Amino acid sequence: MSVTIKSEREIERMREAGRILSKVHEELKKAISPGISTMDIDRLGERLIRSYGCIPSFKNYNGYPASICVSVNDEVVHGIPSKRRLLKEGDIVSLDAGVIYHGYHSDAARTHAVGQISPEAEKLIQVTRESFFEGIKHAKAGNHLNDISSAIQSYAESFGYGVVRDLVGHGIGEHLHEAPEVPNFSQNCKGIRLMPGMTLAIEPMINAGRPDVVWLDDDWTVVTDDGSLSAHYENTILITDGEPEILTLGHGI
Numbered sequence: 661m662s663v664t665i666k667s668e669r670e671i672e673r674m675r676e677a678g679r680i681l682s683k684v685h686e687e688l689k690k691a692i693s694p695g696i697s698t699m700d701i702d703r704l705g706e707r708l709i710r711s712y713g714c715i716p717s718f719k720n721y722n723g724y725p726a727s728i729c730v731s732v733n734d735e736v737v738h739g740i741p742s743k744r745r746l747l748k749e750g751d752i753v754s755l756d757a758g759v760i761y762h763g764y765h766s767d768a769a770r771t772h773a774v775g776q777i778s779p780e781a782e783k784l785i786q787v788t789r790e791s792f793f794e795g796i797k798h799a800k801a802g803n804h805l806n807d808i809s810s811a812i813q814s815y816a817e818s819f820g821y822g823v824v825r826d827l828v829g830h831g832i833g834e835h836l837h838e839a840p841e842v843p844n845f846s847q848n849c850k851g852i853r854l855m856p857g858m859t860l861a862i863e864p865m866i867n868a869g870r871p872d873v874v875w876l877d878d879d880w881t882v883v884t885d886d887g888s889l890s891a892h893y894e895n896t897i898l899i900t901d902g903e904p905e906i907l908t909l910g911h912g913i
Contacts, residue, residue, distance in 0.1 A: 661839045663831060665857035670764060670833065671898060674859055677766035678896050678907025680712045681759045685770055686910055688728070688757075692772045694749045698730040701755065702741035709759050717758025717765050717836050724880060729756035729769075736824060736865050736873055736882040736890040737769075749775035752785060754892040758836060765836045767861040768908035769894035780868065781889055784821065788866040788891035791816045791844075795862055799897055799904040805840060805851030812864050813845040822871035824890075827882065829863045832896055854899050859907075863894030 666674065687708055688701060706727035709716045716727035724738070731739035731754040732747065739754075747753055756769035771785045794815040798807035813823050829842030840852050844864045867873075869888030876883060884890050898905040 663839045663852060663858060664833055665855060666833060666859055667857075671857070673762045673764040674766060674833065674896070674898070675907055677714070677759050677761035677764050678768075679910070680709075680714055680761060681757060681766040681768050681908050682910030683712070684708045684757060684759065685755065685768060688755055689770065689772055692747065692753060692774055694747055694775050696747050697743050698732070698739065698741040698745040698747070699743040701730050702726045702728045705755070705757055709757070712759070714759040714761050717760050717767065721836060727757065730754075731756070731881070731890075731892065733889055734884045734887050736867070736884060737827060737892055738880040738882055740878055740880055747774045750777050752777060752781050752889060752891065754890070756892060756894065763834060765832050765834070766896045766908050767832055767836065767894060768896060769863055769892045771891040771893060783819070784866065784868050784889055785891045787816060787819050787821065788864050789893045791864045791866060792862060792893045792895065795844075795864070796897060796904050796906070799854065799860070799862070799899060801854055801856050801899055801901055803854050805842065805854065806847050806849065808862065809843045809851070810846040816864065816866045822867040822869055824865040824867060824871050824873055826873050827865055829861050829894070832859050832861045856899055856901050858899040859896060860899070861894060861896050863892065865890065865892050
């Protein structure tokens with residue numbers, strides 16, 4: 661699949677998909693508290709997405725059984741919601757969600773504190789978010805994809821964190837995953853030249869320990885190999901003639 665340049669009509673649909681997804685994330689953040697089950701979070705997320713006339717991007721995607729990926733503590737991504745999994749004080753939880761609006765996807769992830777968390781966990785969440793913004797300083801027409809990747813890696817690693825290698829960001833549009841892949845670590849090549857109209861899902865996945873991950877027996881849930889905490893922060897962005905436009909960012913979360 662080649663990298664697509666979106667038309668103004670397509671961009672408008674993706675803007676609306678992004679606006680709706682940012683609202684969903686704001687509502688989910690309010691619901692995070694000790695005692696809530698990961699299944700409750702998923703059900704709320706799906707209800708919100710459908711209330712805006714959208715379809716959850718993830719529901720039944722390649723067989724994934726839920727609308728919201730809910731990943732707790734050492735779970736990096738793709739945690740499967742369960743009514744038996746209750747969030748506890750001190751946990752961190754990553755919520756990854758996507759919506760389809762008139763045939764176009766948006767994709768975004770946030771990691772939240774559950775009640776009071778340790779300073780170390782708080783720092784990991786903060787640095788993961790900051791690494792995204794360090795990356796998109798380079799998301800400008802004329803730059804290359806690897807400029808984004810290298811900036812994310814160097815920022816996260818400056819704090820001693822591990823940058824996950826086995827999972828990457830991606831292009832997005834009519835399909836949830838489009839070309840190009842967007843690594844969060846430096847490549848041996850410059851990568852594609854960025855052009856106005858490209859839409860990318862940039863998503864640092866950062867571990868407090870080593871970068872290595874393993875898949876659980878459910879074939880979805882990815883966890884840190886060393887049991888360390890992991891955080892995830894993602895937005896869908898648009899490359900423009902000037903600064904990148906973040907399509908899924910509402911009220912700073």
